[in-house]
Amino acid sequence: MKPLTWREIPLGGYVLEPRNSRNNLTGTWRTERPVIDQDACIRCRICWMYCPEPAILELSKPYVTKTGRKYDVTYEIDYDHCKGCGICAHECPVKAIKMVPEVG
Amino acid sequence: MKAELKVRDEVVRERIGLTSNYAVAYAVKDVDVDVVAAYPITPQTTIIEKIAEFVANGELDAEFIPVESEHSALSAMVGASAAGARVFTATSSQGLELMHEILHITSGLRLPVVMATPGRALSAPISIHGDYQDIMNARDTGWIIIIASTAQEVYDSIIMAYRIAEDSRVLLPVMVAYDGFLMSHTMEPVELYHEELVRRFTPRNRSRPRLDPRNPITMGVIASPDWYYEIKYQVINAIKESKSVIKEIQGEFNKAFGTDYDVVEQYRVDDADYILITYGGASTGNAKEAVDEARRNGIRAGVLRIRVLKPFPTEEVVKAIKDAKAVAVIDRALSPGSTFEGPVFNEVVAAMYSQGVSVPVVSVVHGISQRTIFIEDLYELIRELVEFKNTGYFPRRTMFMGLRA
Ligand code: SF4
Ligand code: SF4
Numbered sequence: 001m002k003p004l005t006w007r008e009i010p011l012g013g014y015v016l017e018p019r020n021s022r023n024n025l026t027g028t029w030r031t032e033r034p035v036i037d038q039d040a041c042i043r044c045r046i047c048w049m050y051c052p053e054p055a056i057l058e059l060s061k062p063y064v065t066k067t068g069r070k071y072d073v074t075y076e077i078d079y080d081h082c083k084g085c086g087i088c089a090h091e092c093p094v095k096a097i098k099m100v101p102e103v104g
Numbered sequence: 105m106k107a108e109l110k111v112r113d114e115v116v117r118e119r120i121g122l123t124s125n126y127a128v129a130y131a132v133k134d135v136d137v138d139v140v141a142a143y144p145i146t147p148q149t150t151i152i153e154k155i156a157e158f159v160a161n162g163e164l165d166a167e168f169i170p171v172e173s174e175h176s177a178l179s180a181m182v183g184a185s186a187a188g189a190r191v192f193t194a195t196s197s198q199g200l201e202l203m204h205e206i207l208h209i210t211s212g213l214r215l216p217v218v219m220a221t222p223g224r225a226l227s228a229p230i231s232i233h234g235d236y237q238d239i240m241n242a243r244d245t246g247w248i249i250i251i252a253s254t255a256q257e258v259y260d261s262i263i264m265a266y267r268i269a270e271d272s273r274v275l276l277p278v279m280v281a282y283d284g285f286l287m288s289h290t291m292e293p294v295e296l297y298h299e300e301l302v303r304r305f306t307p308r309n310r311s312r313p314r315l316d317p318r319n320p321i322t323m324g325v326i327a328s329p330d331w332y333y334e335i336k337y338q339v340i341n342a343i344k345e346s347k348s349v350i351k352e353i354q355g356e357f358n359k360a361f362g363t364d365y366d367v368v369e370q371y372r373v374d375d376a377d378y379i380l381i382t383y384g385g386a387s388t389g390n391a392k393e394a395v396d397e398a399r400r401n402g403i404r405a406g407v408l409r410i411r412v413l414k415p416f417p418t419e420e421v422v423k424a425i426k427d428a429k430a431v432a433v434i435d436r437a438l439s440p441g442s443t444f445e446g447p448v449f450n451e452v453v454a455a456m457y458s459q460g461v462s463v464p465v466v467s468v469v470h471g472i473s474q475r476t477i478f479i480e481d482l483y484e485l486i487r488e489l490v491e492f493k494n495t496g497y498f499p500r501r502t503m504f505m506g507l508r509a
Contacts, residue, residue, distance in 0.1 A: 006334035006341070011275065012214040013335040014313055015322035 021081075026053075030084030032099040034077055039065045040096035043073055047088035047097060055082035111362030115297045122294040124287040124385075127255040128194065128220040128280070129154035130294075131262035133164045134302040138189040141169035141180035145199035146232045147222045147288040152194060174199035178206040178217070185215040186323050188314035190266065193217070196284060197224035200238045204245070210277045211246030211339050213323055216269030216312070217277040219247075220262065222288035223384070223436075225473035233474035234284030236384060239413075240437035240447045246339040248278040248346060249414040253369070253385045255292040258282050260363060263302055267353045270309040274346045276339070281413075283385040285474060297361060305360055347415045367417040369409040370424055371395060376406030377429040378489045381421070381452060383410040386477055387434055387470070394482035405486045410448060418455040425452075426461045430489040430498070434482075434505075436471040445469055445502040464498045470505040481505055 010016050036047075048056040061074040077088075089097040122130065128151045132140070140159070142152040158164035167184075171177045174195050181191045195203060200221060210217050223239045225231035236251075243249065248268060252258040258280060265278040282288065313321060327335055347367065354365045371392050373379060378398070380391045391407045398405035408424050410417070425431050435446030444450060449467035456462060468485060471477045485505065492498045 003330060004334070006337045009331065009334050009338070011313060011338065012212065012323065013325050013327055013331065015325055016313075018320040018322075 025080045026083055027078075027080045030079075030082060030102055032084045032086065032101055033079065034082065034084070034086065034088050034097045035100055036075055036077065037096045037098070038063055038074065039067070040094055041075060041092075042094055042096070043071050043075070044093060045075075046091050046093060048075060050087050050091045051082075052085065052087065053078075053081050053083065055079075056088060111360075112295065115301055115361050116295040117298045119293055119295045121291045122255050122259075123150065123289050123291055124252070124255040124258040124282050125150040125220075125222065125289065126154050127259040127294050128262055129158065130296055131259045132192045133158050134297065134299050135263055135266050135306045136190070136303055137164070137166050137192045139167045139169065139181070139184040139191045140193065141171050141177045141184070141191075142193050142195070143171055143174045143177050143199060145174065145196050147224060147234065147284040148194045148196040148199065148220070150289070151220055155192070174202040175206060178203040178210065178219075181217045181219075182206060182210055182213065182215055185210075185217050186213065186315050188312075188316070190270075190308060191217055192219070194220040196222050197226055197232075197238045200242060201226065204241070207242055207245035207247060207277075209324075211343075212336065214275040214339075214342070215277060216266075216275055216309075218262065218265045218269055219277065219279050220258075221279050221281045222284040223281055224284040231473040234286050234288070234386075235472050235474060236281070236435075236437040237472075239279070239281045240439070242279065243414055243447065246276065246343060247414065248274075248276055248343060248350070249412070250278065250280050251383045251411060251413055252280060252282045252287075253383075253388045253409060253411075255287065255294045257365070258287070259294055259296070260357065260361070260365065263306060264353055264357050264365075266306045267357075268346065268350055270312065271349050271353070272309060272312060273349050274342060275312060276342055276346060281384075287385045301360070305357065343415050347412070347417065350412060350415075365411065366420070367412040368420045368424065369407075369411055371407040371409070372399065373406035373408055373424050376404050378403060378405045378486050378493075379408050379425050379428045379431045380405070380482060380486065381408045381410065381425070381431060381433040381448070383413065383448065384436060387436060390477055390479045391434070391482050393479045394486060397479070397483045398486045403486060403490055413448070416451050416455065418458055421452060421455050422459040422461050425456075425463055425465075426459075428463055430464045430466065430493045432466045432468050432485055432489055434468045434470055434485075436469075438469060438472065449502070464492065466492065466499060467502040468505055469502055472506075475506045477506065
């Protein structure tokens with residue numbers, strides 16, 4: 001998309017559409033991405049609470065771990081908006097989240 | 105002229121003695137301002153005292169916010185104006201400096217704030233007396249700056265300022281400046297207009313963008329390098345384009361109220377060989393006297409007063425002086441470290457350069473911290489201009505008149 005010219009930008013740089021953060025894909029800012037190990041995750045919800053964006057999605061997706069534990073929810077990451085700050089990985093009590101370098 | 109007098113008969117409600125500060129207060133009441141915030145600073149204080157009195161007496165239905173500093177005063181104006189209110193504040197000198205950061209924010213956010221600023225010298229050393237150093241420090245902030253020369257013009261300019269600021273083609277803050285003390289605290293006859301006529305002239309612009317919970321928008325965003333430049337350029341374009349809007353609104357005002365304002369005032373300029381360019385009250389009144397004296401002695405002199413300082417009336421100034429033999433720009437402000445120390449002199453020279461016109465112009469500084477400008481000083485200056493012309497030698501540096509050397 002061609003960037004707007006000074007004539008096209010709303011007066012004074014006002015943002016005229018509410019909730020426009022849905023359209024602003026801030027995920028491109030990332031240098032490292034968090035990856036959740038679904039088998040190690042204990043569904044404590046801490047990453048969901050700490051993510052400043054919020055880019056941790058709480059999905060009602062059942063999951064059975066390799067050891068046979070059943071969960072009703074799955075935590076996944078919205079990579080369109082995750083900025084790669086690493087807070088989730090830092091806060092996860094069981095170290096289920098790894099930060100891996102973005103490639104390409 | 106007769107027709108104009110007839111208009112004045114119809115529009116004038118009363119003629120009373122007012123200081124320029126009180127003239128501001130009456131204008132603010134007559135345009136029906138919604139929110140006023142201010143912090144007292146000499147020589148502005150009596151404006152706000154008078155407005156506070158109007159509010160206390162129920163003569164003006166406005167929210168009056170006494171704040172703890174000028175920084176807060178203008179910040180409160182930014183908030184109220186963003187919410188759609190018609191706002192007013194006033195300041196001077198150190199107070200205007202304390203507002204400086206918010207001056208940029210007001211214009212960048214395109215808020216039609218109107219502010220009265222009786223000019224005053226800046227510290228250090230401390231001086232409460234009048235000059236234009238504070239006003240000149242605000243000249244790169246994106247505000248429209250009008251400099252009035254009489255209490256009547258102050259009253260009229262505040263009224264016009266609301267129309268200009270709130271015009272959808274402009275949406276910029278407007279500052280109405282005038283001489284600290286020499287005007288702010290001296291009484292002159294002022295003709296006040298019927299309130300309903302003033303209000304009819306200044307209808308609120310209900311379509312300007314504002315903060316409204318039913319239609320949420322964000323103002324005051326952070327702009328990354330790929331947006332900032334363009335948004336600041338919007339201000340540059342708006343203030344440049346505002347000159348024609350100012351002229352249009354002045355024209356309407358002249359018609360409605362029988363006045364005669366333009367972006368510059370010309371006094372015996374038409375056939376003048378020697379022109380003094382000035383601004384504000386003290387310098388123009390005395391300059392006109394000096395010009396009359398020069399004319400009595402066979403020197404064709406004139407005065408060009410800059411009424412609208414920003415946007416600078418480039419074409420009008422150059423047109424007025426292009427056939428003169430010599431011109432002097434009298435600044436009541438300082439620009440230390442510049443090639444010439446008179447800020448308006450630098451504007452005038454740039455204006456001529458832009459039009460490919462070259463007239464000998466002399467930079468003069470006088471009236472700093474209200475150092476008295478005598479009529480004889482200005483008459484002497486005109487005689488010096490004649491001398492320069494005759495000898496072909498023009499001083500290539502600023503002349504500091506009234507300085508003990
Ligand atoms: S890296 Fe930061 S932004 Fe991304 S999901 Fe984790 S906490 Fe949220
Ligand atoms: S903090 Fe760790 S364990 Fe808790 S929900 Fe998030 S990924 Fe799972």
